[in-house]
Amino acid sequence: MPSLAARKKQTAAESSASRPALLLDWYDRHRRRLPWRAAAGERADPYRVWLSEIMLQQTGVKTVGPYFEKFLARWPDVGALGRASQDDVLRMWAGLGYYSRARNLHACAVAVLRDHGGVFPGSEEGLRQLPGIGPYTARAIAAIAFDIQTMPVDGNIERVVSRLYAVEEPLPQAKPRIQELAATLLGASRAGDSAQALMDLGSSICTPKKPACALCPLNEDCAARLRGDQESFPRKAPKKSGTLRRGAAFIVTRGDELLVRTRAEKGLLGGMTEVPGSDWLAGQDDKAALKQAPELKGITRWHRKVGVVTHVFTHFPLELVIYTADVAARTRPPAGMRWVPVATLADEALPNVMRKAIAHGLD
DNA sequence: GACGCGTGGCC
DNA sequence: TGGCCAAGCGT
CATH class of the missing domain: 3.90.79.10 (Nucleoside Triphosphate Pyrophosphohydrolase)
Incomplete structure (x- = not known):
């Protein structure tokens, strides 16, 4: 196998054919160790993936960490959570915000226990039917826990992809287009790692302000970087603030x-x-x-x-x-x-x- | 598609 | 310091 540097150079010359490989190479060297992630090469536990994905909706990794550990210690599997009372779940969730997530988390555990014998459905469509699991979370669990070839698109990946392709259309209209472009970054296997690679890239390198493009494995043919206005992506419609x-x-x-x-x-x-x-x-x-x-x-x-x-x-x-x-x-x-x-x-x-x-x- | 829905951290 | 941002979902 040629060296990383050689492969990177070759890729730039040949356009974007091996972006998925560059991405996975980078992930293997720089992936973050997080409490809900399996060791390299291991399949992640669907319960942990689901619990973490719900907590991480619009919420930072650092904030989620202690809550994830508390929940896991008290309710080690989806059956235990499904047998708990909603009130106990709300109490444990207090402080984390967006409380409908906690109500849906409990409802989801009850449904998995009652309708699926305590085992999470192994398909995107099956997951999508459960309370609190929308298009993003269904794809994330399917890719990370079940190794299904699908690409979840969150705020990080929207930013990375919109810069990579200099998508001019503003959010949220651009979502379908960005979903298509993001799916091209999937390789032939390791869908979950590809998704987590893009998320890690978005949170540590391709940040909203002052992205560290020099460290990015995809910098050679990033359209926004070539134009020099990375920070202006993703384009967004201005939002209004509420009245006091x-x-x-x-x-x-x-x-x-x-x-x-x-x-x-x-x-x-x-x-x-x-x-x-x-x-x-x-x-x-x-x-x-x-x-x-x-x-x-x-x-x-x-x-x-x-x-x-x-x-x-x-x-x-x-x-x-x-x-x-x-x-x-x-x-x-x-x-x-x-x-x-x-x-x-x-x-x-x-x-x-x-x-x-x-x-x-x-x- | 727009809006309602928490909280903490960042500069 | 106030606006922006963070692994979205339900209606």
């Missing part, structure tokens, strides 16, 4: 207990624990928000904490005013609410915005 919303959160203590409730099953922060609060509306003032305070015996006046809690969701920024009150022992909670010891708050399915509100209120 305001609301109030009520921190009610009864000794060392805190008043909480569970949010509606669907929608924003669905199924998660929260402290009682007002609606979150654009242009709402403090007085209007205070009118939505929970009614409890013995509260003569609310204490308004100095300052506000701010939080930025994907589609809108939020400002919460914090009101506090302390009530007598044995005060009944309003309908739909409950008291929980402050000491056990860590075990609740509390999204970060609520942790911030509580921290501010108890401060």
